[in-house]
Amino acid sequence: MSLALAVLIGVLASVGTYLILHRTLTRIILGLGMLANAVNLMVLAAGGPPAGAPIIGTDGPLGDPVPQALVLTSIVISFGTTAFLLAVAYRSWTIDGNDEVEDDIEDRRIGADDEPPVPG
Amino acid sequence: MTVLLPLAIVVPLGGAAVALLLGRHLPAQRVVAIATGAVTLAIAIGMLVSVDRDGTLTSPLGGWPTPIAINLVADRLAALMLVIGAAMLFAVLLYAQGQRAEDERSPWYTPTYLVLMAGVSAAFLAGDLFNLFVAVEILLMSSYVLITLEGNDAQIRSGTTYVVLNVLESMLLLMAVALVFAATGTLSMAELPARLAALPEGVRTGLNLLLLVAFGLKAAVFPLFSWLPDSYPAAPSPVTAVFAGLLTKIGVYALIRTETLLFPGGQRTLLLVVAGFTMIVGVLGAIAQTDMKRILSFHIVSQIGYMLLGLALGGLAAITATIFFVLHQIPTKTSLFLVEGIVERETGTSTLDRIGGMARRSGPLALLFLLPALSLAGLPPLSGFVGKVGIVEAGFAQDQYVIIGVALLGSLLTLVSMLKIWSGVFWGRTAPDPTDRVGVLRHHPLMSSVTTAVVALGLVIALAAGPIYRFCGRAAAGIVDPSRYTEAVTER
Numbered sequence: 001m002s003l004a005l006a007v008l009i010g011v012l013a014s015v016g017t018y019l020i021l022h023r024t025l026t027r028i029i030l031g032l033g034m035l036a037n038a039v040n041l042m043v044l045a046a047g048g049p050p051a052g053a054p055i056i057g058t059d060g061p062l063g064d065p066v067p068q069a070l071v072l073t074s075i076v077i078s079f080g081t082t083a084f085l086l087a088v089a090y091r092s093w094t095i096d097g098n099d100e101v102e103d104d105i106e107d108r109r110i111g112a113d114d115e116p117p118v119p120g
Numbered sequence: 121m122t123v124l125l126p127l128a129i130v131v132p133l134g135g136a137a138v139a140l141l142l143g144r145h146l147p148a149q150r151v152v153a154i155a156t157g158a159v160t161l162a163i164a165i166g167m168l169v170s171v172d173r174d175g176t177l178t179s180p181l182g183g184w185p186t187p188i189a190i191n192l193v194a195d196r197l198a199a200l201m202l203v204i205g206a207a208m209l210f211a212v213l214l215y216a217q218g219q220r221a222e223d224e225r226s227p228w229y230t231p232t233y234l235v236l237m238a239g240v241s242a243a244f245l246a247g248d249l250f251n252l253f254v255a256v257e258i259l260l261m262s263s264y265v266l267i268t269l270e271g272n273d274a275q276i277r278s279g280t281t282y283v284v285l286n287v288l289e290s291m292l293l294l295m296a297v298a299l300v301f302a303a304t305g306t307l308s309m310a311e312l313p314a315r316l317a318a319l320p321e322g323v324r325t326g327l328n329l330l331l332l333v334a335f336g337l338k339a340a341v342f343p344l345f346s347w348l349p350d351s352y353p354a355a356p357s358p359v360t361a362v363f364a365g366l367l368t369k370i371g372v373y374a375l376i377r378t379e380t381l382l383f384p385g386g387q388r389t390l391l392l393v394v395a396g397f398t399m400i401v402g403v404l405g406a407i408a409q410t411d412m413k414r415i416l417s418f419h420i421v422s423q424i425g426y427m428l429l430g431l432a433l434g435g436l437a438a439i440t441a442t443i444f445f446v447l448h449q450i451p452t453k454t455s456l457f458l459v460e461g462i463v464e465r466e467t468g469t470s471t472l473d474r475i476g477g478m479a480r481r482s483g484p485l486a487l488l489f490l491l492p493a494l495s496l497a498g499l500p501p502l503s504g505f506v507g508k509v510g511i512v513e514a515g516f517a518q519d520q521y522v523i524i525g526v527a528l529l530g531s532l533l534t535l536v537s538m539l540k541i542w543s544g545v546f547w548g549r550t551a552p553d554p555t556d557r558v559g560v561l562r563h564h565p566l567m568s569s570v571t572t573a574v575v576a577l578g579l580v581i582a583l584a585a586g587p588i589y590r591f592c593g594r595a596a597a598g599i600v601d602p603s604r605y606t607e608a609v610t611e612r
Contacts, residue, residue: 020288025280032287039291039298046302067301070250074294077257081287084264088283091268092276101280 005045012038025089025099029082036078043071121170125179125192128163128202128241132156136234144227150217153230157210160237164206168199172591176598176608178247191308193247193609196595197443201373202244204450207577208365209237211570215458216358218566219465226269236262236362243370247609249297249307252374256293256338260286263367267355274354282351285337293334300327310609312382313602328383332390335378339371341428342397345421349405352420353413353470357461360413364420365454369446372427376446379431380439380599391432396523399425399530406537412460412470412545415537416453419496422530423449429527430511433518439596441510444589448503448581452492455574459489462567463545466560472544479546482560485568486546488575493542495578497535503582506589 012034019031047067089099135156142148171177171194180189194202213233239259246252264286268279301307303323304315316324333344340348348368352360379386402422409415427449430442462485463478464470479486495502508531515524561568581588598604 020284028284032284032291035288035291039294042295043298043301046298048302066307067298070297070301073250073254077254077261077290080261081264081283081290084261085283085287088268088276088280091271092280095273095276101277101284 005041009038009041009045012041023100025085025092025101028101029085029089032085033078033082036074036082040071040074040078043067043074121166121174122177122179124163124167124170125177125194125245126181128160128167128206128245129192129238131159131163132234132237132241136231136238139234140231146227149227149230153213153234154217156234157206157213157237160241161203161206161210164199164202164241167194168203171196171199172594176605178609190251191247191310191609192245192251193309194245195598195605195608196591197373197376197599198244200443200447200591200595201369202241204447205240205244205366205369206237208450208454208574209233209240209362211574212358212362212365212454212458215361215461215567215570218564218570219356219358219461228265229269232262232265232269235259236266240366240370244373247309249300249309249312253290253293253297256370256374257290259367259370260290263363266359267351267363269359270356278351278354281347285347289334289337292330292337296327296330296334299330303327308609309377309381310606313384313606316382324383324386328378328386331378331382332375332387335371335374336394337371338368339375339424339428340368340421341394341424342401342421345398345402345424348421349409349414349417352417353411357413357457357464360417361454361457361461364417364457365450368420368424369450372424372431372446375428376431376439376442376599379434381602381605384600384602385434388432388434391428392520392523395425395428395432396526397425398422398428399527400533403530403533403537407533407540409537410472410544412463412472412475412541413457415541416456416460419456419534419537420453422534423453423496425530426508426511426527429523430514433511433514433520434600435514435518436593436596436600437517438511438514439600440589440593441507441514443592443595444510444585445504445507447588447592448495448507448578451574451577451581452495452504455492455571455578456489456496458567458571458574459485459492462560462564462571465564465567472541475545476548477546478560485560488568488571489546490542491575492578493538494535495582497538498531499535501582503578503585506582506585510589 016031016034016038019027019034022028044067047064092099135152139149139152142152176193176195179192181192182189236259239255239262242255242258243252246255264283267282268275297307303319304312306312306315337344352363355363399422402418402425406415406418406422409418427442427446430438430445460470463475467475469475495504498504498508512524512527
């Protein structure tokens, strides 16, 4: 794996992680997209150094076709999940007017217990 | 009989396509769905019989020779899981016909459900890590749709958490797959054991941990479980029943494969600790809840701990008990959620404070809840007892007294939280509601007969525990020794 590729994967993964930690679903989706790209590049890098065409019978070193097949599949899958998440974000926006991921029920209940009693 | 393997995946996918083409013609969709479910179940049973008679079935897709081909593999464990999975999917499909909730009128429900069925089959039959990833993606994708089908506020809120966490899990899994490929140059589960064993210790541990985190998130083990009790209760009851019974167990199935086949005895101490925390934290979470669906959802987590415990102990006896425990858990958990569905349908809520006196209104319904609930807590002579005794015995044989104590404590607490549901829902005063009527089961004939059938299946597992346990022993023997799996797959 070349250094440039390794650095690129690292940067994409860290930016993706940073974005996922936000509360806005749109940013989370962008972050997941970054992470997906990082992982896809990683799959590609798993095939070893760049080589010739993956066709038996050609001269020179043979490229490993398996990671390329894997990466195609995973690109399609991440495209599907991204499209679905965008639909969820849109739905959330039509319901609430924003796309923030809300506190879950338990958190809100605990939060309500901690609130000071209303005076009077 | 190897043709059955691709059929178990192709039939539900084909059914989904037909159901999709039928579009808004709901009665026709229903017929297609029920027929597909029945055929898939028949295929699974045929496979189980054939595998037990002739040994592991392997179907190389595309007709390539074995080292190159992507194999579908049905050993005894896979066939057993496939049968119980197909049976549950079929039962819940029928149950949902009786429910006719909002989601059931959607033309997307049936096709999505059938795709889920195909994904479950593909996950159990995957003989290749990448295929396993794709199968998990197929069933996750349909579970995303099912959990947000109504698109209301609660579903979108909990669905978001569910989808984001599972997408993250998929990426971790894919990362693990890529690294395994980079390290060994293969993804076939038949070739991986030998090649992984040749790797340096550090690389092996790293790959093992990455796979454990990925599958652990799917199986909802401590500390990766918090998404489950938040997202499952928002889905409609039949959907929750399938998710609770099956989806986490697919994570467990993948963990069993990882820890026995790929990394035998890799992370036993870690698994033991995680198992203990999963059991206790899950059940404590259940005790703290005041909603029937949420209590039952926390139970899923705590029961996963017992499966992990068996897996962590390792060895033939413990793995046998684990397989039996998973087998018992699937119908038991499903039936509890099916009963919850009937209660919710009848009273319009699942909050304990607002329900009461169900036992007076319907004795049989109370019995349908009590049997699986006691089985889950591990009371003799029910099926949960057999599985837990097996795991505890294996623990004693290995002198793991602390974790056995924790497991027994977990069982006791499970009983306590079940009593909470029992006293909240089935005992107490009937709420003064004009719609209250005596004889709940009579008003929901299809739902109650399916629930009865699933509870009866749990009882059959207890009654026929001897032969079933011996079968689990044969299934375990096939996976505790990785070389047997490799031989069985490559010899054809």
